[in-house]
Amino acid sequence: MKEIPRKQLDSQEFFKLRQVTEKISQALGKRLNGHLDTLRPLFLPRKLLGTYVKSAVKEDVPRSEKAFAELQELFGSVCEKPFGLPKKLQPPLPPINQQLEVTPYQYPLRLEGDDRTVQILAPTQWVLSFRGDCSLERVRAMVSGREPRQTDEMQQALIDHLSLVVFLRHFPELRRLLEDLRYEVEVQELVDLGNLPVVVLKAPIATFLPPDDFILQITQLSGISAFQEIVDLEAIEKMTDSLKEQLKSLVS
Numbered sequence: 001m002k003e004i005p006r007k008q009l010d011s012q013e014f015f016k017l018r019q020v021t022e023k024i025s026q027a028l029g030k031r032l033n034g035h036l037d038t039l040r041p042l043f044l045p046r047k048l049l050g051t052y053v054k055s056a057v058k059e060d061v062p063r064s065e066k067a068f069a070e071l072q073e074l075f076g077s078v079c080e081k082p083f084g085l086p087k088k089l090q091p092p093l094p095p096i097n098q099q100l101e102v103t104p105y106q107y108p109l110r111l112e113g114d115d116r117t118v119q120i121l122a123p124t125q126w127v128l129s130f131r132g133d134c135s136l137e138r139v140r141a142m143v144s145g146r147e148p149r150q151t152d153e154m155q156q157a158l159i160d161h162l163s164l165v166v167f168l169r170h171f172p173e174l175r176r177l178l179e180d181l182r183y184e185v186e187v188q189e190l191v192d193l194g195n196l197p198v199v200v201l202k203a204p205i206a207t208f209l210p211p212d213d214f215i216l217q218i219t220q221l222s223g224i225s226a227f228q229e230i231v232d233l234e235a236i237e238k239m240t241d242s243l244k245e246q247l248k249s250l251v252s
Helices: 011-042 045-052 064-078 136-144 151-170 172-180 212-222 233-237 242-251
Strands: 100-110 117-130 184-190 196-202 226-228
Touching (some): 011 117, 045 151, 064 196, 117 151, 117 212, 136 151, 151 172, 172 184, 212 226
Parallel strands (some): 117 226
Antiparallel strands (some): 100 117, 184 196
16 A cells, blocks of 8 residues: 555544545545446356356356356465465355445555554545455454354355456456546455455545644543544645546657
């Protein structure tokens, strides 16, 4: 993950920008969900895994053996720590929901001069996966011991996320389509979940964090070890159009 810029803020600026950030994040999230509802028919798990996944439609897919091998390799690389799951996936896999879902992207930040770790929420980034019953938040709770471990649910959650990583490898045109909709598409590793690879979508809007001492002050006042990145309003004014820039490069 790229290092996020830092900017000084006073309390008045922070509370104003936090409200604006929340409004922008909600608008962007609504826009993204609208796009995903339209694109859903293009992201069918059986189009990737064929008979390696249970489905109402039995369909042989030429690349399914290779795709399943890639999924098995990714799963085997992360399943043991911290999840304690067996390495071997047994086909056919349980059904994978054809619905797509996004959850806010978050990551841990260790504050300088303090032994605490704060969970940072990125208001313009989302983790994309096939929809499942076990959210990343529940997986985190199981790993940390805040919730009893449910082996089957954790395994399905990993499959829901890793399958989409493999899906975009095999269908790069869908990645390009998302990029044409002005989302940056990256595979990032969730450090707090054993470097689990997930697909992350980012809106083209820059964000920043205040210095660590300011974050520490706010989290101490709230009593919650969590903080949200702030949308950079100046960067909104400077937003570029990727198609425009591409065409300009052809005539320059």
